[in-house]
Amino acid sequence: MLLRNIWVLSLVIVTSATDIVYYTCTCQGVSNCNGNKCLGIKCFVTEQKTNEYGDVIRSRGCFNESLNEQCHSRIEILASWCCTSDFCNENFTIYKPVEKPRDTSLLLVTVLPIVLFVIILMLFIFLFWKMKQSGRKKSLPRLLTTDFEHTDIVNASIVGDSTLGDLLDCTTGSGSGLPFLVQRTVARQVTLVECVGKGRYGEVWRGLWQGENVAVKIFSSRDEQSWFRETEIYNTVLLRHENILGFIASDMTSRNSSTQLWLITHYHDNGSLYDYLQRTTVDPEGCLQLAVSIIFGLVHLHVEIFGTQGKPAIAHRDLKSRNILVKSNKQCCIADLGMVEDYRPPFYDMVPHDPSFEDMKKVVCVDQQRPNVPNTWSSEKILSALMKIMRECWYQNPSARLSALRIKKTLNNLKNSLEQRKQDC
Structure with missing residues (x-):
């Protein structure tokens, strides 16, 4: 030391x-x-x-x-x-360490089983979903033909309301009419017989196809969007229903050096409900039958059916007597799903030609105007019930108004009670 x-x-x-x-x-x-x-x-x-x-x-x-x-x-x-300083070499390093590659064997042993488990689980979930969808497809026709008193699923008819239904049964399920490739040849097979109506969109003709009457709505070329929109709606999956106008095909053709857009549907001799009521007297029971058939079709439009072969909810937005046809069995079917006719706002006869928002607000919200109902209706049971339903649909508060489904159930109950009364008598 x-x-x-x-x-x-x-x-x-x-x-x-x-x-x-x-x-x-x-x-x-x-x-x-x-x-x-x-x-x-x-x-x-x-x-x-x-x-x-x-x-x-x-x-x-x-x-x-x-x-x-x-x-x-x-x-x-x-x-x-x-x-050159005290302890300057204590923490200094010349070579920086390089990150070593990881041991992949340990990674495979721990991660690979988890990945395989997730893949197998997803496969089982997918197979279960496919089996469930297949079961829904099989049960859907049965549900669609069940009495509406026992289910909220609409009563959709797979077959049309004339013998053309046999031809339409060959559809691929992609829509309510013929397969798309077949539709593109129908116009060449139709013979136009007579013009039965005209409008802003064009003309409606009675034609012959496969030996039976069909209605041919011919759009002018400037209304291509209206033709396309209505074609698209009619081709919606599961739209076919006995109270919705039966759709056959949509086609383009060239006539007289111009392009014509055709919409081919079932033909009904009685014409529109408006025309039918102009020439026919309807008793209360007949009135109820017409109303029930209309609301059945409207509910089918409004309801959304889920699944691969489902349909979206559809709002007509122009439901009136001119857009409803009367069939030979005195039931109605809803037509003009694309609004191709001139639109007239409510109370058009009480407001200026081009009403402002304030004009409409005054008539409906301030003055609370509603369509007039004859007083004689109150003395008849069926008409009185119809009048009550109509007024409940006109409530000032939107949330208090009846839904189409509620109207259908009410009218159907009224119809069943009348039929039961007849049987008792």
Whole structure:
């Protein structure tokens, strides 16, 4: 111990005499270490790389003047670095460690089973969903023909309301009419017989196809959007219903050097409900039958049927007597789903030709105008019930108005009670 102190003291004396400055350095892995430190004119770090990932053998210690040429050298395997301050070589490293590749075997062992489990689970879920969808498809026809007293699913008819239904049964299920490729040839097979109506959109003709009457609505070329919109609606899946006008085909044809857009549907001799009521007297029971058939068709339009072979909810927005046809069995079917006729706003005869929002607000909201109902209706049971339903549909508060489904159930109950009364008598 005494000799070591004398050695250090001698170095200090020599330093003072020759102006040489000594520094205390971290000492590690060399022979001249005094514990874990040494005294020299420079501190050094020497590193020997053992592999490409940065694993090294590291030495730290003190240099004297004779060893200075080794400082700041760097070759492929060995590198040295020197510094001049106390313990400056303690934390310094020359080679930065390189991230080693991960052991993929451990990754495969832990992750692969989880991935396989997730894939198998998703496969089972998909198969279960397909089986459920298949079951819904099989049960859908039965549900669609169930009495509405026992279910809220609409009563949709798969077959049309004439013998044309036998032809339409060959449909692919993509819509309510013929397959699209067949539709594109129908116009060449139809013979136009007589014009039965005209409007802003064009004309309606009675035609012959496959030996039976059909209605052909011919759109002018400027109303292509109206023709396309109505065609798209009629081709909706599950739209076919006995109280909705039966759709056969939609086609383009060239007549008299111009392009014509045809919409071909079932033909009904009685014409529109408006025309029918102009020439026919209807008793209360007949009136109820017409109303029930109309609301059945309207509910089918409004209801949304879920599933692959479903249908969206459809709002007609122009339901009136001119857009309803009367069939030979005295039931009605709803037509003109694309609004191709001129639209007239409610109370058009009470407001200016181009009414503003304020004009309509005054008539309906401020004055609370409603259509007039003859007082004689109140003395007859059926008409009185119809009048009550009508007025409930005209409530000022929208949330208090009846839905189409509620109207259908009410009218159907009224109809069934009358039939039961006849049987009792």
